Amino acid sequence: MEIRQIQQEHYVTLSPVGDLDAHSSVHLDEKIQKLVEAGKVMIHVDFSEVTYISSAGLGVFISYLDEIASQGGQLVLSQLSDNIYDVFSILGLNKLDHLIILSPEEKEVATYFVQK
Template identity: 50%
Template sequence: MEIKQEKQNSYISLAPIGDLDANSSLEMDECIQDWLEKGESNFHIDGQELKYISSAGIGVFISHLDEIRARGGKIIFSHLSASVFDVFKLLGLTEIVTIVKEGAEIAPHF
């Protein structure tokens, strides 16, 4: 799985391409961990090219959420397909994490 990474003024934008499952989740985990070690605490996960997510994929974001919040940071999700959004909903995460509607600006959320 490829992850497009872009450093913006106030956040890091990460765009996974393809499927985020038990096989590929380690790459995303290492990617977030690397940015955390560089001192970054604000993340935008762009789901435009994310075709599929399993609990292992969601687990990567969830496992870093407590640390990110403790640092005063945030994870914002955007452009989630109906199927990917549904997995967040099944897990009750739509009330816990911020999912931005399509077309909305990201920067004001940080």
């Protein structure tokens, strides 16, 4: 799957395109792993072009939560479609401190990183 990566001022934006299923989420996993290993724990994932997320896709975010938290990082997901937002919220992921899930209207991401 195609994942664009843009280095912002205080964080890195990842923009995956397409379905985040068992196969494609492996690529996202590799990207995030590289960032976390390099100590870049301020990560923004742009969901505007993600159409579907499977449990394997969710697993990618879940597996880095502890590590990002321990390094004082932040994971911000933005522009989720209603369906995908539901998937995250049903699982309870919207209740976590280090994982911020923004509703489609909220496009201003930078503020969540600047605070830290």
